[in-house]
Amino acid sequence: MTNDEMTSAKTKNDPVEEVPLGSVFAAKAEERVSVASNWKLVWWRFRKNKLAVISALVLIAFYIIVLVPDFFATQDPEATEAKLAFIPTQGLNLFDGTNFSPWVPAVVGKRNPVTLRMEFKIDETKKVPIRFFTEGFKYKVLGLFETNIHLIGPQDPKSADWIYLFGTDRLGRDQWSRMMYGTRTSMTVGLVSVILSVIFGVLLGGISGYFGGWLDLIIQRLIELLQSLPTIPIWLAMTAALPQDWRPEQVFFAITIILAFIGWTTLGREVRGRFLSLREEDFVLAADLAGCSRFRIITRHMVPSFMSHIIASSTLAIPVMIISETSLSFLGLGIRPPAISWGVLLQEAQNIQTLALAPWLLSPGIAVIIAVLAFNLVGDGLRDAADPYGH
Amino acid sequence: MTNANDSHLLEVRNLKKYFPIRKGFFRKTVGNVRAVDDVSFFINEGETLGLVGESGCGKTTASRCILRALAPTSGEMIFWTKEGQAVDLAKLNRRGLRPLRPQMQMIFQDPYGSLNPRMTLFDIVGEPMYVNGMTNRKERVERVAELLRLVGLRPEYMQRYPHAFSGGQRQRIGIARALSVNPRLVVADEPVSALDVSVQAQILNLMLDLQKRLNLTYLFVAHNLSVVKHICDRVAVMYVGKLVEMAPTNELYRAPQHPYTAALMAAVPVADPRVKTGNVELKGEVPSPANPPPGCYFHPRCEYAVDVCRTQPPEFREITPGHFVSCHRADELKLPGVAL
Amino acid sequence: MNNQTALLSVRDLQVHFLMDEGVVKAVDGVTFDVHAGQIFGIVGESGCGKSVTMKAVLRIVEPPGKIVGGEILWRHRSKQDGSAGDPVVDLVKFDANSKAMRDIRGAEIALIPQEPMASFSPVHTIGDQIIEAILLHQDVSKRAARQIALQMFKDVGIPIPEQRLDEYSWQLSGGLRQRAIIAMALSCNPRLLIADEPTTAVDVTTQAQVLRLLRRLQAQRNAAIIFITHDLGVIAQMADYVMVMYLGLVMEQGTVNDIFHAPKHPYTQALLRSIPTITMTPRISLPTISGSIPHPFNKPRGCPFHPRCEKAITGKCDARTPALQLIGEKQLVSCFLYHDAEVAA
Incomplete structure (x- = not known):
C-alpha cells in the first residue's frame, strides 16, 4: 500500500451511519427499544416472569383491601356476640343449581347438654342467599365520605342470618371482617417501615459511600453494632419501653419506627456498596468534569442508577417486616388489641384447645404466608429485571 | 506539522x-x-x-x-x-x-x-x-x-x-x-x-x-x-511514573534517544509479514512504582546500562531543541528507530 | 486441502445460540484445515x-450455544504414534463431557486463554495445578509430574522455576502468568495449541516476549498453533496461513503473504487499509469502513459484509450468500466479485 492510495481513498467526513444499529431485538421493535427508558426495559423483563406477575397481582389485591377494608368486611370487626362464639366457616357457593345465585349454608346452633356450650354446625340444607354490593354498617372510605355499601352481605341485611365466611372467634367476632382490618395494619406496617428504612438506608449509606473517610467509618461501625445485636431482645426492650397508656395508633407508629430502625442496616450497606462502585464509573467522572455540583451528581447521575435495585431490595425487605410485626404482636409486644393485625389475630390461636375447636382461627397465618411468598417472588423478579443492561 | x-x-x-x-x-x-x-x-x-x-x-x-x-x-x-x-x-x-x-x-x-x-x-x-x-x-x-x-x-x-x-x-x-x-x-x-x-x-x-x-x-x-x-x-x-523522553513525533520514531523508547518501538508488531519485528527482546519486568530500583528506573532491563545508571537518577534534559530525554548516555548512543 | 494430511479439518461448522430473543448464528458454516507444524491465524x-469456532473444536461451547451442524475431524493420536495410521475422529459426534473428549481436550488440543488470571485457581499453587493436569492425562508418578512441570517452566523461560512452582497465580506478574499458562498448555505435549487472543491483556513488550516464546516452542515441538486475534500486526508476524472471519462466516483464507499483499475480499482490503501503522505518514485521514458491525441478531441477508462494502453488487450480494471458493493457487475467497458460487440455502 502506498501513501497515495490511502489519501486518495474516500476520506473526509465519515458518512452518517446507515448500518442497522446494534440493538438486541428485531428491526421492527428496534425504534421502540431505542427510546425505551430504563424503567420500560425493567418492566419488559419483569413481564416475562409469569410467577412474579401473578404475585404482583396478589399484592395489588392485598393493597386494595388495605385501602378499603370496610368494603370487604361483612360486619363490624369489634361487634361481639358471646352467644355466637366459635361459629365454623361457611363455604361460599356462587351457583344454586345452574343459576347464578350466591349463597352460604346456614348455621344452626345447639347447646351441648354436658358442657352447656352453644355448638354450631353447618346446615347444608338451608341456604342463606347472598348479594354483592349490599348495604351494611356505615363506614368512611379513606376517611373522606361515608357509605354503607359492602362487597358482600346477606340478601336481607335486617335478617338474623349473618354470614361468617371464616367463622367467629371466642367472642363471636367475625373472623373474615377482622382479617380485612388485620390486613390493613400488617401490610401497612410492612410498607411504612420499609419506606422509613429506605430513607435511613439511602441517606446514611449514601453519605457513607460518597464521602467516605471518618463519616464512613462511624456509619459502618454503627451498622455493625446494630447488626450484631440479637433482634428479639432489642424488640422486647424497645417495645417494653413504650408507655402502656399509648393509643393504638401511637403504638402502631412506634412499632413501625422500631422495625425501621433495626431494618435499615442491610439497605444502608447495599446503598454504600453501590455508591462506592458508581463513584468509579466513567459517567460519574464525566459529570464531575462537566462541573456538576456534588448534589447534582448524587441525585441526577448516581441515585437513578440504582433506584431499581433499591426497589427490588425493599420489596424483599417488606416480608421480613411483616413477619417481625406478626411475631411481635403474637408475643403480645407489638400492636395491642383493640387494634387488629395478623399477629393480634393469631394471638387468639395460641392454645391447642382453641386450635382443635376452631382451626379457622389460623387463617391469618395463611394470609401471612401468601403475602410473604408474593413479596419474595415479586422481589426476586424485580431483582432479576433491575439490570436490563446486564448482558 | x-x-x-x-x-x-x-x-x-x-x-x-x-x-x-x-x-x-x-x-x-x-x-x-x-x-x-x-x-x-x-x-x-x-x-x-x-x-x-x-x-x-x-x-x-x-x-x-x-x-x-x-x-x-x-x-x-x-x-x-x-x-x-x-x-x-x-x-x-x-x-x-x-x-x-x-x-x-x-x-x-x-x-x-x-x-x-x-x-x-x-x-x-x-x-x-x-x-x-x-x-x-x-x-x-x-x-x-x-x-x-x-x-x-x-x-x-x-x-x-x-x-x-x-x-x-x-x-x-x-x-x-x-x-x-x-x-x-x-x-x-x-x-x-x-x-x-x-x-x-x-x-x-x-x-x-x-x-x-x-x-x-x-x-x-x-x-x-x-x-x-x-x-x-x-x-x-x-x-514507572517518570517521563523518559519527549520529542516531535517523527523525530522520536526515527531517532529515539532513550533505550526504553527504542525497545518499545521494536516490540510493535508490524502488519506486514515481510517485515520481521520483535527480534530485539526487552528482558525482565516493569518494576513496581512502590519500590523502584535506584538510579535510572530502566537500568535493570537496559542493555546499555553502565555504573552511573545504577546509582544516579538521570536528569530530564533537552538534548536538541524540542527533544527531551532522561538518559545518562543519550549523547553517545545510536539507537534504532522506525524506518519511515 | 488434503484431508489425509490435515491435523484438524473443520467442515461447514455451524454453532447457534438459541436465545429468548431469537437465534444467533454465531458460526454459520465455517470450513478450514490445520496442518501439523502450521501456525494458523484467525x-x-x-x-x-x-472464539466460538475454537470453543466448538474444544467442545466447550456454553449453553444456549449448540453445535447444529458440520464436522470437526481430528487426527487422533494412536498408541503406536505413527502418523499415517492415526484414526480420524469427528469431535462433533462425541459427548462434550465424555472420557474420549476429555482425553483429547488438554492432552491433544490445549488452550491458551486470553485472561491468564482467570485460568488459575487462586487457592492452589501453580505447580499443583500443572501437576494435576499432567496426572490427569499421563500415566506418571507425582514426582515425575513435578519434574515435567519444572522442565516446562524452564522451557518457557520462567526465572527461578523451582520457587515459582510453589507460588500462587496472584503472586506472579502478568508476563510470568502468561508464561505459566503456556507451560500448563504444553505440559501434555499437545499436537494442537489454540491461543485465543493470548496477548490482548498484556503490554507490547510483554507481547513481544510471549510471541517470541510461542514461535520458539512451536519450532521445537512441531505442534500446530491456531492463533486467534484481532490485531493484524500480531497475525502478520505470527501466522503462516490466515483465515479472515466476519459475522460467523469465512471471508478469505490464504498464506500470510497473500492475505497481506494480495488480499482479494473487499473486507480484508478495507481492514488492511484502515489501520494506522507505525511506518506510514501521520495525520492523514485514514480510509475507513463505513458503519459498524451489525449485531448478530440483525445479520444482513446475503453476504454479511454487503451493507459496508463499497463494491457490493445490488441484487446479488444482498440476496445470496457467496460460498468459499479457491481463487488462484491456494487462496480461498467468498465473494461474488471472483466467482458465482453461493451457499446452498
Whole structure:
C-alpha cells in the first residue's frame, strides 16, 4: 500500500451511519427499544416472569383491601356476640343449581347438654342467599365520605342470618371482617417501615459511600453494632419501653419506627456498596468534569442508577417486616388489641384447645404466608429485571 | 506539522501523585506508590501531545491529575485560560475549578461505562451545557442536534438511549458530550483501544477533523504506538511514573534517544509479514512504582546500562531543541528507530 | 486441502445460540484445515465467531450455544504414534463431557486463554495445578509430574522455576502468568495449541516476549498453533496461513503473504487499509469502513459484509450468500466479485 492510495481513498467526513444499529431485538421493535427508558426495559423483563406477575397481582389485591377494608368486611370487626362464639366457616357457593345465585349454608346452633356450650354446625340444607354490593354498617372510605355499601352481605341485611365466611372467634367476632382490618395494619406496617428504612438506608449509606473517610467509618461501625445485636431482645426492650397508656395508633407508629430502625442496616450497606462502585464509573467522572455540583451528581447521575435495585431490595425487605410485626404482636409486644393485625389475630390461636375447636382461627397465618411468598417472588423478579443492561 | 501558534496552553511542572500504602488496623502509611513521580511537560495550543507507556506507568494518573479528577500530591499545572490568564490548576479547589471545567474535557476509553445507560442522548450531551448555564431547553436541543451532526450521528437519535448504539457510535456520543461546552483542551484516554479495528479509523479521522475545525488541543493517552504515531504532533514516553523522553513525533520514531523508547518501538508488531519485528527482546519486568530500583528506573532491563545508571537518577534534559530525554548516555548512543 | 494430511479439518461448522430473543448464528458454516507444524491465524472483529469456532473444536461451547451442524475431524493420536495410521475422529459426534473428549481436550488440543488470571485457581499453587493436569492425562508418578512441570517452566523461560512452582497465580506478574499458562498448555505435549487472543491483556513488550516464546516452542515441538486475534500486526508476524472471519462466516483464507499483499475480499482490503501503522505518514485521514458491525441478531441477508462494502453488487450480494471458493493457487475467497458460487440455502 502506498501513501497515495490511502489519501486518495474516500476520506473526509465519515458518512452518517446507515448500518442497522446494534440493538438486541428485531428491526421492527428496534425504534421502540431505542427510546425505551430504563424503567420500560425493567418492566419488559419483569413481564416475562409469569410467577412474579401473578404475585404482583396478589399484592395489588392485598393493597386494595388495605385501602378499603370496610368494603370487604361483612360486619363490624369489634361487634361481639358471646352467644355466637366459635361459629365454623361457611363455604361460599356462587351457583344454586345452574343459576347464578350466591349463597352460604346456614348455621344452626345447639347447646351441648354436658358442657352447656352453644355448638354450631353447618346446615347444608338451608341456604342463606347472598348479594354483592349490599348495604351494611356505615363506614368512611379513606376517611373522606361515608357509605354503607359492602362487597358482600346477606340478601336481607335486617335478617338474623349473618354470614361468617371464616367463622367467629371466642367472642363471636367475625373472623373474615377482622382479617380485612388485620390486613390493613400488617401490610401497612410492612410498607411504612420499609419506606422509613429506605430513607435511613439511602441517606446514611449514601453519605457513607460518597464521602467516605471518618463519616464512613462511624456509619459502618454503627451498622455493625446494630447488626450484631440479637433482634428479639432489642424488640422486647424497645417495645417494653413504650408507655402502656399509648393509643393504638401511637403504638402502631412506634412499632413501625422500631422495625425501621433495626431494618435499615442491610439497605444502608447495599446503598454504600453501590455508591462506592458508581463513584468509579466513567459517567460519574464525566459529570464531575462537566462541573456538576456534588448534589447534582448524587441525585441526577448516581441515585437513578440504582433506584431499581433499591426497589427490588425493599420489596424483599417488606416480608421480613411483616413477619417481625406478626411475631411481635403474637408475643403480645407489638400492636395491642383493640387494634387488629395478623399477629393480634393469631394471638387468639395460641392454645391447642382453641386450635382443635376452631382451626379457622389460623387463617391469618395463611394470609401471612401468601403475602410473604408474593413479596419474595415479586422481589426476586424485580431483582432479576433491575439490570436490563446486564448482558 | 505543529501549529504555527506555539503558545503554551498547559505547562506541567514537577507533577507528583503518590498513593499511600496503608497497613494494619490503624491504617498507618507504610510507603507510597509513586504513580506520577516528578513529571514536567507542556502542551501547545492546537497540537496533539501523545502520552504513551505500558500499563501502570502512570499515564492515566497524570492525565486525571491535569483534569483534576485527582488532586496531585505536589507540583504545578499552569493553564492559560480563554481570557489569557495563567492559573495553577493544582492550587484550585472544587469551587475554583468549576468555571474552568468547560475549557478542559475528556474522551473516555470505555464507550459503555462512560455513558449513563439511564439517560437519553439529549440528556447526556446536554448535561454539561445545562450545568454551565444553558438552561433554556430549546437552545440545548438545537445545540445537541448540531453536535450530533458534527460527530456524524443523526439528530433524530436525540431521544434514544445509549443501549441502541454500537461501540463506535457511543464513542461519537462521548466526543459530542466533550465538545458541548467548547473545550480548548481535550484529554483522550485510550479513545480507540476498546473499539473494533474497522471502527478505530473512523474515530481517529473524526478526532483529526474536529481538531482542524475547532482548533482543539489534545492530550492523547494511549499504549498503541501506531495510533499515537498517526495522530500526535509530539510524543512523551512514560516509564514507572517518570517521563523518559519527549520529542516531535517523527523525530522520536526515527531517532529515539532513550533505550526504553527504542525497545518499545521494536516490540510493535508490524502488519506486514515481510517485515520481521520483535527480534530485539526487552528482558525482565516493569518494576513496581512502590519500590523502584535506584538510579535510572530502566537500568535493570537496559542493555546499555553502565555504573552511573545504577546509582544516579538521570536528569530530564533537552538534548536538541524540542527533544527531551532522561538518559545518562543519550549523547553517545545510536539507537534504532522506525524506518519511515 | 488434503484431508489425509490435515491435523484438524473443520467442515461447514455451524454453532447457534438459541436465545429468548431469537437465534444467533454465531458460526454459520465455517470450513478450514490445520496442518501439523502450521501456525494458523484467525483474524476478525467482535462477533465474527472466531472464539466460538475454537470453543466448538474444544467442545466447550456454553449453553444456549449448540453445535447444529458440520464436522470437526481430528487426527487422533494412536498408541503406536505413527502418523499415517492415526484414526480420524469427528469431535462433533462425541459427548462434550465424555472420557474420549476429555482425553483429547488438554492432552491433544490445549488452550491458551486470553485472561491468564482467570485460568488459575487462586487457592492452589501453580505447580499443583500443572501437576494435576499432567496426572490427569499421563500415566506418571507425582514426582515425575513435578519434574515435567519444572522442565516446562524452564522451557518457557520462567526465572527461578523451582520457587515459582510453589507460588500462587496472584503472586506472579502478568508476563510470568502468561508464561505459566503456556507451560500448563504444553505440559501434555499437545499436537494442537489454540491461543485465543493470548496477548490482548498484556503490554507490547510483554507481547513481544510471549510471541517470541510461542514461535520458539512451536519450532521445537512441531505442534500446530491456531492463533486467534484481532490485531493484524500480531497475525502478520505470527501466522503462516490466515483465515479472515466476519459475522460467523469465512471471508478469505490464504498464506500470510497473500492475505497481506494480495488480499482479494473487499473486507480484508478495507481492514488492511484502515489501520494506522507505525511506518506510514501521520495525520492523514485514514480510509475507513463505513458503519459498524451489525449485531448478530440483525445479520444482513446475503453476504454479511454487503451493507459496508463499497463494491457490493445490488441484487446479488444482498440476496445470496457467496460460498468459499479457491481463487488462484491456494487462496480461498467468498465473494461474488471472483466467482458465482453461493451457499446452498
